[in-house]
Amino acid sequence: MSKQKAPRITNMWSKIVDEEKGEWLTKVVLESTKPYKHGARNADGRVIFEGEGVILNMPGGTTEVNDGLLRELIVKQNGKKTVSVEMMLEHPAEFRLTDLKGFPFRVEIALNRSSITKLFSGKKIVIDPGHGGEDTGGKGPVSLQEKDVVIPIAKKLENILRRVNADVVLTRNGDENITREKRFALVKQTGADVYIGVHNRSCDDSNEDGVATLYAPANKQSAILARYVQEGLVNKLKAADRGTAEQAELAAIGGVPAIEAEVLTITNLVEEVFLRGLTVQKRAAEGIFNGLIKYFAQNGANSKGDYS
Ligand SMILES: [Zn+2]
Numbered sequence: 001m002s003k004q005k006a007p008r009i010t011n012m013w014s015k016i017v018d019e020e021k022g023e024w025l026t027k028v029v030l031e032s033t034k035p036y037k038h039g040a041r042n043a044d045g046r047v048i049f050e051g052e053g054v055i056l057n058m059p060g061g062t063t064e065v066n067d068g069l070l071r072e073l074i075v076k077q078n079g080k081k082t083v084s085v086e087m088m089l090e091h092p093a094e095f096r097l098t099d100l101k102g103f104p105f106r107v108e109i110a111l112n113r114s115s116i117t118k119l120f121s122g123k124k125i126v127i128d129p130g131h132g133g134e135d136t137g138g139k140g141p142v143s144l145q146e147k148d149v150v151i152p153i154a155k156k157l158e159n160i161l162r163r164v165n166a167d168v169v170l171t172r173n174g175d176e177n178i179t180r181e182k183r184f185a186l187v188k189q190t191g192a193d194v195y196i197g198v199h200n201r202s203c204d205d206s207n208e209d210g211v212a213t214l215y216a217p218a219n220k221q222s223a224i225l226a227r228y229v230q231e232g233l234v235n236k237l238k239a240a241d242r243g244t245a246e247q248a249e250l251a252a253i254g255g256v257p258a259i260e261a262e263v264l265t266i267t268n269l270v271e272e273v274f275l276r277g278l279t280v281q282k283r284a285a286e287g288i289f290n291g292l293i294k295y296f297a298q299n300g301a302n303s304k305g306d307y308s
Contacts, residue, residue, distance in 0.1 A: 007034035008057035009083055010104060012075060014065055016113070024163070026070045026111040028087060031104035033057075038107055040097055047095050049085040049109055056083045066235045068286070068293050069093055069113050091115045091297060119296040120166040126192040127161075127170050129154035130199040130260065133177030138202035140272030149275045150198040151175065153263060156285035157198070161292075184253050194225060194295070195253055196288060197260035200275065201242065202267050209268040210240030214247035214260040221257040222250070224299065229261050229291030236287030237280065239264055239271070257295075261288050 011031040018024060028049075036054040040047055056077040063073045074086040093111045100106040129151040131137030137146025154170060161168045169190050171183035187195045201212055211233045215226035226244040234241045242262075250258045263284040264271040274280045 006081065007032050007036040007054045007105070009051065009054055010057050012058065012063075012073065012085070014067070014070060014073065016067055017110075018163075024113040024117065026065075026067055026093075026113055028070070028073065028085070028109040028111070030085065030107045030109075032107070033104065035099065035101075035105050038097070040095065040109060042092070042095070045089050045092070047087040047089065047093070047109065047111065049087070049097075049107075051083045051107075053081050054083050055081060064235070066232075066286075066290060068116055068290050069111060085109075087111065090293065116293055117164045119293060120161065120164040122167070123194075123296060124167040124169065124190055124192045125161055125292070126187050126190060126195045127154045127157055127168060128183050128195065128197045129170070129172055130197045132172045132175050135177070138200050138266045140266045140275070141206055141269050142272055144266060144272050144276060146200045146202075146266055147175065149200055149263070149266065149281065152278075153281050153284050154198045156282055157196070157288055160285055160289045180249075181252075187253050187256050187258070192256055194292070195250075195256055195258035196229075196292075197250075197258070198288075199260050199262045200264060200266035201262040203265055204267075206267055206269060209265045209271050210242040211237060211264060212242035212262040213244045214250065214262065215244060216250035216253060216258040217246040217248055218251075219255070219257065221299065222259060225257045225291070225295045226259045228294040228298075229259055229288055232289070232291035232294070233261060233263060233284065233287035236283045236290065237264065237274075263287075 009030055009032045014028045017027050036051050038051040040049040060075045071088045071090055076084050078084050095111045098108045131147035158168050171186055172178045213226040213230040215222035230244050264275055266272055
């Protein structure tokens with residue numbers, strides 16, 4: 001009978017929240033039947049939450065988040081009545097704990113995402129929706145055109161990057177004809193830090209699926225950027241990893257790190273359906289963004305942006 005009375009953690013979720021005060025947070029929320037004693041601390045790139053006198057009444061284990069700050073959540077019942085939640089972070093972050101009374105009782109762990117904003121301070125990013133106007137790009141087995149996918153993904157990426165105050169230049173505003181030469185020339189004209197082309201893969205074999213990222217040949221920074229973006233896309237889209245490869249035409253951009261993200265394979269019947277979906281388009285933009293976070297976190301000091 002006393003066992004029935006112990007508080008139980010019944011649910012857990014996380015989301016990115018824009019607070020009215022201008023704070024940008026990842027919130028992790030733990031729902032329980034009743035209040036219990038708890039605390040949290042920073043340790044080795046993690047925030048560790050511990051609840052005492054509480055029972056885990058939901059599946060434990062690892063949940064992937066990949067929101068650019070919070071990589072994953074690991075929930076465990078440690079001993080009879082201690083529950084731990086490890087928040088594995090990509091970067092150090094401050095946090096605060098808030099109790100929200102009511103039923104269910106909720107503990108909210110708010111992780112501050114401002115370290116991400118700092119990474120993009122002074123960064124100029126050219127986003128190139130790779131097709132538009134008469135250049136429709138690849139075509140899906142049903143009828144989807146590449147230009148109708150890459151333009152919305154590029155706009156979603158633009159919105160995410162504006163949120164972190166990056167300086168974003170789009171090579172086309174919509175379904176317009178603009179030559180590749182003009183789009184590439186914008187990189188030099190604007191003094192961009194990186195060039196991100198948005199594309200889909202096309203294959204003769206309609207069974208082929210997955211994500212690939214291409215990079216400017218003989219450019220080490222481009223290869224690194226491609227690797228991070230590829231990782232970001234594969235993690236976000238849960239798609240087959242077709243790796244990174246050189247793309248000779250990107251050499252025309254010059255020394256600026258340049259990549260083409262090939263977001264899923266439009267010639268594959270299943271992925272054509274995915275690419276029509278707004279959720280998948282949003283995830284693709286987030287995957288590219290996560291790659292950029294990692295790139296600027298590791299290579300920011302080498303780039304011409306202001307790093308102090
Ligand atoms: Zn393309």
